[in-house]
Amino acid sequence: MGPLMLFRRVAVAEAITWVLLLIGMFLKYVTRTTDLGVSIFGMVHGIVFVAYCVVTVLVWVDQRWPAGRGLLALFCAIPPLLTLWFDRxxxxxxxxxxxxxxxEDGTAVRAPERVVRWLLVRPLRGALVGVLTVAALTGVALVVGPPASS
Known part of the structure; x- marks a missing residue:
């Protein structure tokens, strides 16, 4: 799977989990019927959000995006559905x-490019490192917890 399809799949998943979390929040805070949607989809969205950020950095390095484009791609994960806009x-x-x-061409010059090339040359190794990275970052987020409410 190339960068276009990988980025698209994760961007769509991020948008879908955002919508599911918003539905869960509506049920919890507006209808006051259940908080199950927030409990489930909050965690799912958090994992997919982290995966989107990891994939974005991977694509950013591989496609040699300038800093502004890469930062915009990362920012687009914050407002709901903006990842779809950025993908298109x-x-x-x-x-x-x-x-x-x-x-394809192996022109890894800078250190980040050498790391990404190392991950891409053997896709199973790259996928395993990606999953472990998402798991570790999700674990850190769980330990740190949500932002303090005022």
């Missing part, structure tokens, strides 16, 4: 290739 915009403008640049 990046594809239209040619910022998401169908193949991994670093796997």
């Amino acid at each position: 915009r990046a594809e239209r403008r040619g910022h998401l290739a169908r193949t991994w640049r670093l796997r």
Whole structure:
């Protein structure tokens, strides 16, 4: 799977889990019927949010995005559904290739590119590192907890 399809799948998953979390919040805070939706979809959305950020950094390095584009892609995970907009915009403008640049030509010059190339050359190893990274970052987020309410 290339950067275009990987990014698209994670961007769509992030948007879907956002909607499910919003529905859960509506049920909890507006109808006051259940908080089950927030409990379940809050965790699911958190995991997918972290996965989106990890994939975004991977694609950012591989596609040699400038800092502004990479930061915009990360920011788009915060407001609901904005990842869908960014995905379409990046594809239209040619910022998401169908193949991994670093796997195909191997021109890893900078340290981040060498790391990404190492992950891409053996996809199973890369996928395992990705899953472990998402799990570790999700664990850190659970330990830190939600922002303090005032």
